[in-house]
Amino acid sequence: MFRKIENPKDLVTIVVDGRELEVDATASVAAALLGAGMATVRRSVVTDQPRGPYCLMGICFECLVTIDGVQNRQACMVPVRDGMTISSQRGARTTQGGGR
Amino acid sequence: MRTLPDQEIVVVGGGLVGAAVAWGLARKGLAPLVLDGEDLSHRASRANFALVWVQGKGVGAPHYARWTIAAARRWPSFAADLLETSGIDVGLRQRGGFTFALAGSEMAMWTEEVGCVAEALGEDAPDHAVLDHAETARMVPAIGRDVVGAIYSPLDGDVNSLRLFRALHVGMLNLGAAYRPHSDVTEIVPKAGGFLLTGAWGEVLAGRVVLAAGNGNTRLAPMVGLSAPTLQSKGQILVTEKCAPFFPYTSTTLRQTDEGGVMIGDSQEADTSSIATDQDISSVLASRAVRTFPQLAAVNVLRSWSGFRVKTPDGLPIYECSSTHPGACLVMCHSGVTLAPNHAELVADAIVSRDTTLAGGLFPGGRFHVPQD
Numbered sequence: 312m313f314r315k316i317e318n319p320k321d322l323v324t325i326v327v328d329g330r331e332l333e334v335d336a337t338a339s340v341a342a343a344l345l346g347a348g349m350a351t352v353r354r355s356v357v358t359d360q361p362r363g364p365y366c367l368m369g370i371c372f373e374c375l376v377t378i379d380g381v382q383n384r385q386a387c388m389v390p391v392r393d394g395m396t397i398s399s400q401r402g403a404r405t406t407q408g409g410g411r
Numbered sequence: 412m413r414t415l416p417d418q419e420i421v422v423v424g425g426g427l428v429g430a431a432v433a434w435g436l437a438r439k440g441l442a443p444l445v446l447d448g449e450d451l452s453h454r455a456s457r458a459n460f461a462l463v464w465v466q467g468k469g470v471g472a473p474h475y476a477r478w479t480i481a482a483a484r485r486w487p488s489f490a491a492d493l494l495e496t497s498g499i500d501v502g503l504r505q506r507g508g509f510t511f512a513l514a515g516s517e518m519a520m521w522t523e524e525v526g527c528v529a530e531a532l533g534e535d536a537p538d539h540a541v542l543d544h545a546e547t548a549r550m551v552p553a554i555g556r557d558v559v560g561a562i563y564s565p566l567d568g569d570v571n572s573l574r575l576f577r578a579l580h581v582g583m584l585n586l587g588a589a590y591r592p593h594s595d596v597t598e599i600v601p602k603a604g605g606f607l608l609t610g611a612w613g614e615v616l617a618g619r620v621v622l623a624a625g626n627g628n629t630r631l632a633p634m635v636g637l638s639a640p641t642l643q644s645k646g647q648i649l650v651t652e653k654c655a656p657f658f659p660y661t662s663t664t665l666r667q668t669d670e671g672g673v674m675i676g677d678s679q680e681a682d683t684s685s686i687a688t689d690q691d692i693s694s695v696l697a698s699r700a701v702r703t704f705p706q707l708a709a710v711n712v713l714r715s716w717s718g719f720r721v722k723t724p725d726g727l728p729i730y731e732c733s734s735t736h737p738g739a740c741l742v743m744c745h746s747g748v749t750l751a752p753n754h755a756e757l758v759a760d761a762i763v764s765r766d767t768t769l770a771g772g773l774f775p776g777g778r779f780h781v782p783q784d
């Protein structure tokens with residue numbers, strides 16, 4: 312769906328739902344996921360519909376993923392980091408554990 | 412030529428109260444016209460905490476306790492009627508409500524309040540239980556150590572308030588009511604055959620008029636020989652991201668909506684006319700919530716908002732038909748969610764049958780009159 316317009320200078324490795332990906336070190340998590348062809352990052356809490364990054368500027372809260380164990384982080388607002396673990400979400404966040 | 416054709420009955424105000432009355436009038440075969448204000452006018456109906464709440468209400472006013480209990484008991488069949496007339500499920504849950512105490516003094520105050528109501532009502536008193544920490548934790552294991560106890564009453568519950576608002580509007584239109592926004596009524600002039608209602612939008616002649624304009628009633632009521640004094644009371648609410656269910660009951664300060672978001676509320680400010688939310692108040696609300704349910708510390712707050720209550724000086728409703736201007740009635744209250752079934756059924760039915768005594772005549776606006784020398 313998305314095509315890179317330039318070759319990244321530096322790459323980092325992130326783990327998305329157990330799969331290792333080499334991504335642009337300057338990307339946001341959302342851009343990295345979209346670049347890897349992952350348009351659906353979660354299912355909506357109320358209707359279980361597929362959801363993915365939309366506004367890419369922190370407004371819509373559509374891009375929520377679990378990053379390094381913390382649930383409901385906005386993928387578009389978090390830069391990638393080497394070794395980062397990301398998981399897609401299904402259902403509502405739990406209130407036990409995984410907090411900040 | 413008048414802007415609108417003459418009307419048999421006009422309801423001024425399309426918040427929860429006006430919409431409930433119009434829904435009820437339309438269900439009994441009238442075709443009320445609802446004149447409402449602007450999109451951005453202050454509406455308690457869009458700001459509230461959505462409780463169907465009985466516990467502790469009516470201290471020193473057993474008639475108000477009885478009126479509230481009657482509404483809570485009517486809610487299940489009312490919710491079914493709303494679904495039938497609007498297709499909208501308002502998400503009524505009456506699984507019981509808690510008032511969590513975070514200090515011994517709070518526990519003592521609330522115990523006394525429910526005790527007073529129970530004593531005044533005798534046999535008719537709604538069930539309640541005064542629980543210590545361990546008893547509360549047995550019902551709600553997620554509570555924090557700071558919770559010293561709670562009052563629990565099984566009749567309390569909540570709805571999805573915005574869906575209630577929508578259901579009343581869709582339902583009243585389906586039943587034959589008409590709705591006209593951007594129609595602030597600035598003047599009501601008694602005329603032969605009714606009342607001439609005017610505003611910047613135009614004018615309409617109404618055979619009868621129901622004032623249900625929330626805080627707007629204060630200005631309108633004297634035009635038809637009624638009075639609707641109010642106090643300023645602002646409430647603020649926080650809402651978190653949606654969470655997996657952890658609290659199946661409801662409470663005065665915290666509830667988890669049917670869709671998972673946690674509403675945390677609601678403050679009481681008497682000395683401000685600014686609608687802006689206040690950070691200091693938000694932090695008090697949030698800190699109480701986290702002491703009550705420590706696991707909320709990890710949860711993000713997404714929004715906060717505030718709204719002005721429709722609060723009379725004694726906090727009780729006003730239901731009254733004008734004796735000097737027959738055909739004009741006033742309906743206003745501080746708990747428009749809880750009392751919606753009473754407004755839609757009892758109050759509306761009385762208006763339909765031209766009964767000039769609303770709600771047994773127990774809530775007249777004249778009670779606030781101070782004799783002048």
Ligand SMILES: Cc1cc2nc3c(=O)[nH]c(=O)nc-3n(C[C@H](O)[C@H](O)[C@H](O)COP(=O)(O)OP(=O)(O)OC[C@H]3O[C@@H](n4cnc5c(N)ncnc54)[C@H](O)[C@@H]3O)c2cc1C
Pocket residue numbers: 423424425426427428429430446447448449452453454455456457458459460461462463464594595596597623624625626627628631645646647648677717718719720721743744745746747748749750
């Ligand atoms: C923070 C907060 C929490 C609350 N929590 C609860 C709760 O948990 N449970 C509960 O039962 N209740 C609760 N309430 C109270 C409840 O929301 C109100 O009782 C109810 O919404 C009042 O409805 P209303 O239609 O009278 O007023 P409003 O919603 O204020 O509506 C008044 C309407 O009249 C219109 N209007 C005003 N003047 C004119 C005019 N001159 N001409 C034409 N139209 C006019 C306005 O545009 C508006 O649409 C809460 C309120 C607040 C603020």
Ligand code: FES
Pocket residue numbers: 341363364365366367368369370371372373374385386387388
């Ligand atoms: S894409 Fe809209 S908030 Fe992240």
